[in-house]
Amino acid sequence: MSVELGHFALILAFALSLVQASAPLVGARLGNGRLMQIGEPAAITGFALITLAFAALMLAYVQSDFSVLNVWENSHSAKPLLFKLTGTWGNHEGSMLLWVLILSLFGAMVAFFGSNLPPSLRANVLAVQGMIASAFLLFILATSNPFARLQPAPIEGRDLNPILQDVGLAVHPPLLYLGYVGFSISFSFAVAALLDGRIDAAWARWVRPWTLAAWAFLTGGIAMGSYWAYYELGWGGFWFWDPVENASFLPWLSGTALLHSALVMEKRGALKIWTVLLAILTFSLSLLGTFLVRSGVLTSVHTFASDPARGVFILAILMLFIGGALALFAWRASALAPGGLFHPISREGALVLNNLLLTTAAATVLVGTLYPLLVEAVTGDKISVGAPFFNLTFLPLFLPLLLAMPFGPVLAWKRGDLVAAAQRLHLAFAVAAIAGFMVYFLVDRATAFAAIGVGIGLWLVCGAIADLAVKAGAGKVGPVVGLRRLWGLPRAMKGTALAHAGMGLTVLGVVCVTTLEAERIVTMQPGDRVEISDFSLRFDDIRPFTGPNYSEEQAFFTLFSSGGRQIGEIVSSKRFYTARGMPTTEAGIETLLLSQLYISIGDATSAGGLVVRVWWKPMVTLIWLGALVMMIGGTVSLLDRRLRIGAPKASPKRRLATAGEGG
């Protein structure tokens, strides 16, 4: 019964989204306020209906209602409750439902918080959101209905893919989708501005918080996915340049560029046309990611052609929205007046450099991801583009970006002074250079690449600190006044510094683990020891264990320091999920400060030994801690008074006080 209710709510939401897509648009064209006002209640009600549908599906999962095809295919009655809940989106149909749920959530938030938007802009934004929602709701209803029934109902389900039975599934997809779909708001704002033919600094001020929120979520989502892959994969890689990963990385790259170009537009009125184009491209890349992953085109052009219903549908949505938005852009962009002159050496100049490099990096990753498909479609040949290609092309583009990063925030708007900026950063540069030399001469096996990488990571962290210190008046005022000034700095400034420092931490983590990692692959008998880095690891024994829906072999290890002191015990196991007959590995990980010792067990040998892989991963946690700091930076920036969504206009007094703020 509740399942049919959910299905019906979804159909109603689709009908309502058609109204939302048309009425406000027509209203805005005719200047009819009543028609325009239909947008808000439609968006909020649509969100409520999709929430209802989603809750109905979740309930079916919790109750293990195997008369629902989707639940039967992806659930099991013995599965722990958490994985029953998260299993709702651990499959194609459910994850598409989560996608539109988040889309409608953002639409409802614009309706709810958008009272300070000009009525025609708000109406157009909600209409574009309605169009996207109706396309994807139709996609779900026509090709991916999660509420389809099964008659007669089986007694037991086929269980969720064991790899997905992990807390990662609870966090990673929702965060990622909040990021992906969050960019739909920037897209809708861009299209609305093109429809209106009017765009100004106020527009950028409205778009920035949405972009910032989406960016922070996407950063968290990608990092979470990376950590999940790291501990679940069993060989401790953190990034594979897999097309599926690239699909999430592309909107991040262009979204980061958008964040910075919108800043220029808000502060200086420059880069208007470019910002609108970036807003369109960023969400287009999100849609492209959805298409790539959902259509099966990644496996091969031929798989795509053999089962085309879903793929062709998403491709049609893709072409409609990307093509439509770009056509509108080509037609109307010239109506947007360019503005804001600036000298190449200025904050704007630095942000333009940021955009140039980020966009080129995004294009490189995009072409690399799609090139095998292109070659196969045109010539029939199969080629591969993998990690070695991306590392070789991406790093030279990212390196200058990282080197230039600390300069951005310390340069003045309009016309900056490079010498003065360098003076502000000289201490940060000195720290980074000394650290680089120390790594090169003091750390075993450290290559020049490691030394330069550590130097760059610290350059970013120290550069961010130096920026804040100078702005707080370090050296000019006493420590107490300085700290108070630091605390009183605009949140946007602190957010920028945090995000840049977070990037530095991630760079440090990546460089340390790729250059200084140690690996041992050995066959061990109980009682055997293996030496790795400064540690000695003893394999104690292996014992069977039974979980709720799996059986497992747990291998016990004891970790000793080089001096023989016991540091900890580590359990690494191999699981076998009975319902699907699938094995998984559960890596044993011991975190020591920021570094980790990572153990993954393989097969038993005929002589009673066990294949054991051990890695020493120095500073590896910094990769994800850095992303967390970036996310916090984005959030702090979002809380800036200037950007607070729906905040009442600042009082005149306050406005005077904040008039001189930087970004």
Added chain:
Amino acid sequence: MTIRRFVLIAIAALLFAAGPQVAGAVQPDEMLSDPVLEQRARDLSAGLRCMVCQNQSIDDSDAELARDLRVLVRERLAAGDSDAEVIEYVVSRYGEFVLLKPRVSPRNALLWATPVLILLAGVIVLALGVSRRRKKRAAPLTPEEEAALKGILNERD
């Protein structure tokens, strides 16, 4: 179908990122006793694709075919081949599909040229924009304005 391949496809179909799977890859009995040769084998393996996997190198894959290829690479190295010779041998047997870093060839020209082309295009657009604005800024003074300006400046002197 290997477990890894199955899982990767399952994951790809479900999520946008992360591709967890079962550990396997290089086994102790495959490894060469000479650490220098073994390191060369590992480096080469990282650039060779497991043919039956999705975007995975033979160094990371537990597929049978990947194992065969790993053993082959080590045999060639032990027989005294240079890195280039090993790659050439593997490509001659399995085609360019095994290379995770495609060769620079006319077919792949667009792939390799993309970063350079986009960067160049960006720089050219920026340079054009700057020069156009310079001209715009220089143009507006008409002869009358020029004269008026001179007059003002002379007054000051």
